[in-house]
Amino acid sequence: MIKMFNDLTKKKDEFIPLESGKVGMYVCGPTVYDYFHIGNARAFTMFDLIRRYLEYRGYDVTYVQNFTDIDDKMINRANDLGITVRELAERYIKEYFDDADALGIHRADHHPKATEHIVEIIDIVDRLVKKGYAYEMDGDVYFDAHKFDEYGKLSHQNLEELESGARVDVDERKHNPIDFALWKKQKPGEPAWESPWGMGRPGWHIECSAMASKYLGDTIDIHAGGADLVFPHHENEIAQSEAANGKPFANYWLHNGYLNIDGEKMSKSLGNFFTVRDIRKKYDPEVVRFFLMSAHYRNPLNFSEEQLISAKNGLDRLYTTLNNLEFAKESAKEDHPVTEDRVMEKINEHENHFIESMDDDFNTADAVSALFMFARDMNIFVKEGMTVKAIDRAVGKLKAWGDLLGILQRSGEESGVNPDVEALIEKRNQARKERNWAEADRIRAELSGMGITIEDTPQGTRIVSR
RNA sequence: GGCGACAUAGCCAAGCGGUAAGGCAGAGGACUGCAAAUCCUCUAUUCCCCGGUUCGAUUCCGGGUGUCGCCUCCA
Numbered sequence: 001m002i003k004m005f006n007d008l009t010k011k012k013d014e015f016i017p018l019e020s021g022k023v024g025m026y027v028c029g030p031t032v033y034d035y036f037h038i039g040n041a042r043a044f045t046m047f048d049l050i051r052r053y054l055e056y057r058g059y060d061v062t063y064v065q066n067f068t069d070i071d072d073k074m075i076n077r078a079n080d081l082g083i084t085v086r087e088l089a090e091r092y093i094k095e096y097f098d099d100a101d102a103l104g105i106h107r108a109d110h111h112p113k114a115t116e117h118i119v120e121i122i123d124i125v126d127r128l129v130k131k132g133y134a135y136e137m138d139g140d141v142y143f144d145a146h147k148f149d150e151y152g153k154l155s156h157q158n159l160e161e162l163e164s165g166a167r168v169d170v171d172e173r174k175h176n177p178i179d180f181a182l183w184k185k186q187k188p189g190e191p192a193w194e195s196p197w198g199m200g201r202p203g204w205h206i207e208c209s210a211m212a213s214k215y216l217g218d219t220i221d222i223h224a225g226g227a228d229l230v231f232p233h234h235e236n237e238i239a240q241s242e243a244a245n246g247k248p249f250a251n252y253w254l255h256n257g258y259l260n261i262d263g264e265k266m267s268k269s270l271g272n273f274f275t276v277r278d279i280r281k282k283y284d285p286e287v288v289r290f291f292l293m294s295a296h297y298r299n300p301l302n303f304s305e306e307q308l309i310s311a312k313n314g315l316d317r318l319y320t321t322l323n324n325l326e327f328a329k330e331s332a333k334e335d336h337p338v339t340e341d342r343v344m345e346k347i348n349e350h351e352n353h354f355i356e357s358m359d360d361d362f363n364t365a366d367a368v369s370a371l372f373m374f375a376r377d378m379n380i381f382v383k384e385g386m387t388v389k390a391i392d393r394a395v396g397k398l399k400a401w402g403d404l405l406g407i408l409q410r411s412g413e414e415s416g417v418n419p420d421v422e423a424l425i426e427k428r429n430q431a432r433k434e435r436n437w438a439e440a441d442r443i444r445a446e447l448s449g450m451g452i453t454i455e456d457t458p459q460g461t462r463i464v465s466r
Numbered sequence: 467g468g469c470g471a472c473a474u475a476g477c478c479a480a481g482c483g484g485u486a487a488g489g490c491a492g493a494g495g496a497c498u499g500c501a502a503a504u505c506c507u508c509u510a511u512u513c514c515c516c517g518g519u520u521c522g523a524u525u526c527c528g529g530g531u532g533u534c535g536c537c538u539c540c541a
Contacts, residue, residue: 028541036541043541073539155536161468162537204539226541227471233540256541257471263533267540294489295479300472300534307478310490317489320503353487357480366480369488379504383497437499444501455502464502 002057002359004222005298007230007253008154012361015252017221023054023061024216026250028208028225028233029111031068032092033077037273038288038303039259039266041103043226045289046256046297048105049406050224050362056404057359064215065108067093070115071204075190085191089113099276102285104406110215114207118193121202121210124244125182125195133243137173139185139198145178148239154253155231162231180236182206205236209249213241223250227257228267257300266303274303287312290407293364314372318408321375322398323464328382329391331459336385343381343393350374354401364405371401421452425461432456 002015017023027047030036036044044065051063068074069089078088097107114121125141128134133147145151145159152158163178181203186192192199212220218241225234234253241249258265261272279288291311295301350370357366378394386394402408428443447454453464 030541031539040541047541071539155469157469157537164468164537224541228536228540231469231536232538258535258541260534265535265540269538269540291478298471299479302478304477307490310478313491314489324504363480365478365489366487369480372488376505383505432499435499441500453502456498456500457503458497 002054003361004252004254005361006251007255008250010156013252017059018219018251021058021060023059023222024220025051025054025061025063025222025224026208026212026216026220027063027065027108027223028229029065029067030092030096031071031073032089032096033073034092034268035095035275035277036099037266037268037275038279039226039273041099041276041288042259042292042297042301043224043256044100044105045103045292045406046362046364047224047254049293049364050254050297052106052404052406053358053362062110062216063106063108064110064112064212066208066211067096067111067113068204068207069093069113070191070201079189086115089115095277099280099285102280103276103289104286104409112211112215114202114211115191117207117211117214118202120214121206122183122193122195124210124213124240125202125206127244128182128240131243133239134182135175136197139200140173140181141183141197141203142174142179143182143236143240143243144175145180145239146176148243150242151178151239152235154235154238157231180205180232182240205233206240208233209237209241209244212237212249213245218245218247218249220250222252222254224254224256227255228265230255256297257295260300260302261304263302279308283308283312286407286410287315290315290368293368293405296361296363296365298361315407318371318375318398318402319410321378322395322408324382325378325386325391325395325398327457327459327462328386329388332386332388332391334387336387336390338381338384338386338390340387340389340393343378343386343390343397346374346377347393347397350377351397368405371398374398374401421447421450421463425454425463429461 003012004015005011006013027043030040051061054061067089070085074085074088078085081088125134128143129136129141134141134143152162159178163176183195183197183200183206184203185197186199186201190201192201212223223234223237238249260266264270264272266273276285276288287308291308292301294311350373354367354370357363357370375398378398381390381394399408424443424447428440431439431443444454454461455464
C-alpha cells in the first residue's frame with residue numbers, strides 16, 4: 001500500500017487512484033526563459049522518481065509536465081535578447097531537455113505548451129465568466145475569488161487572512177486584491193491572441209487548469225510541484241478548475257521542499273542559484289540526481305559543493321560494488337561458497353526494506369540505505385567467492401534498483417581495452433613478480449599520468465575507471 | 467500581522483511510543499610489497515529547551531527558543 005503526504009488533507013493518505021491500476025499525474029513545469037536551476041531540478045527529478053516508482057508498482061501512469069511559454073518573464077527576456085517569445089521558448093525547451101535527459105528524467109507522456117492551448121484556455125475562461133465566477137474589466141478577465149467558497153483550502157488560509165497580508169496591488173480595478181487574472185489584455189508589442197474579450201494572452205494559472213483537463217480529465221489523481229506553488233498558483237488552479245467543472249480538480253497534492261543555499265531558498269529572484277548546466281561542467285549529473293534523493297522530497301535540502309562531493313563518494317561506493325562483482329565473475333567458479341540462494345536471501349531482506357520505504361511517502365533517503373546495506377553484503381560475498389549465477393543475480397538486482405531510481409546504469413568497463421595499457425600492466429606485473437617495486441611503482445605512475453588508475457586485487461590487476 | 471514547516475553526531479540524513487538506520491568525513495585494526503578497494507571496530511549517554519501524558523517519549527500533548535518559508539514572479 002502506497003501512502004503519500006497530501007497537502008490537501010495535511011496527512012499521509014493511502015493512495016487510491018480514480019481508476020484501478022491507472023494514474024493521471026500533472027507536474028508544473030518550467031517557464032522556458034532560461035536554463036533551469038538545481039532547485040527546479042529537484043522538483044522535476046523527484047516527481048520523475050515518484051512516477052517511476054508508481055510504474056514499478058504496476059500503475060499505468062500518464063504523466064504530464066507543461067512548459068510555460070508565455071508570460072511577463074518570457075516577454076521581457078525575449079525583448080532583452082532581441083528575439084521573439086517563440087524563439088526564446090524554442091531555445092530553452094531544447095535546453096530543458098538537454099539537462100533533464102542528463103539528469104535521467106524520463107520524458108513526460110505530454111509536454112503541453114500554453115501557447116498551443118489558447119483555444120482550451122479561452123474555453124475555460126469563457127465558462128467561468130458565464131457561470132459568474134469571473135468578470136471582465138476593459139479587456140482583462142479576473143477570477144472572483146470570493147465567489148469560490150472553498151478558496152484557500154489547499155494553503156489552509158481563508159480569504160481574510162490572505163488579503164490582510166496581500167501587498168499593495170497597482171491594479172485598482174479588481175473587485176478584491178486576491179482576485180487574479182485569467183486573461184490579460186494585450187499591451188503594445190506583446191504577443192496576443194483573439195478572444196471574446198479582445199486581443200490578449202492567458203494569465204499564468206489558467207494554462208495548467210486547461211491543459212490538465214485536456215490530457216487527464218477534469219479530476220486528476222496527482223498534482224505536483226514545488227512548495228512555492230501552493231499559493232497562489234495551485235490554490236488558483238483549484239478555484240478555476242473546480243468552479244468551471246464542478247468536480248474536484250486533483251485528489252492528491254504533492255509538493256517538494258525547497259533546495260536551499262546556505263539555509264536560504266534558492267530562486268531566480270534572489271539570484272543565488274546554480275543552473276544545472278553549470279553544475280554539469282564539474283559533476284556528473286548522476287551525482288546530482290543521487291544527491292537530490294539523499295533527502296526526503298518534502299524536506300528542505302541544502303545544496304553545497306561539499307554535499308555534492310559526499311554524494312559522489314557515496315555513489316562511487318555503489319559503483320565499486322558493481323565493479324567488484326563484475327570483476328569477480330572472471331574468476332568465478334561453480335564450487336564457490338556463495339550460491340544464488342544466498343544472494344536471493346539478501347535480496348529479499350533488502351527489497352522489503354526498499355519497498356516499505358518507498359511506499360511510505362517515497363522515502364528515497366531510507367530506500368537508498370537498503371542499497372548500501374546490500375552493497376556491503378555483496379562486498380563480503382565477493383571475498384568469500386561467488387558462483388557466476390550468484391553474481392548475475394546480485395548485479396541484476398543492484399541495476400534494477402538503480403534503474404528504478406535513475407542511477408547506476410553506467411557500465412563498469414566503459415572504454416575498450418587499450419593494447420598499450422595492457423602491455424604496461426603486463427610489464428608491471430612482471431616487475432612485481434620479480435619484486436622490483438621501484439619499476440612497478442614507476443609504471444603505475446606512468447599509467448596514472450595517462451589518466452588510468454589501477455588496483456591490485458587477489459584476482460589480478462584491474463583498471464578502475466574513476 | 468496571518469499561516470506553515472523544520473530542529474537527530476564533524477557534515478548530510480532516516481526513524482516518529484519500546485530504548486538511536488544509512489552515507490560522507492575521521493581514528494584504529496585486518497588484508498596488501500606499497501597504494502587503492504574491501505572488511506571489522508570506534509565516533510549521539512540533554513535526539514533544541516521546559517513542562518505534561520505514559521510502565522516507558524527522539525517519537526504524543528502544551529509552552530518556549532531558534533532557523534527557514536508562504537502571504538509578490540518563482541520548483
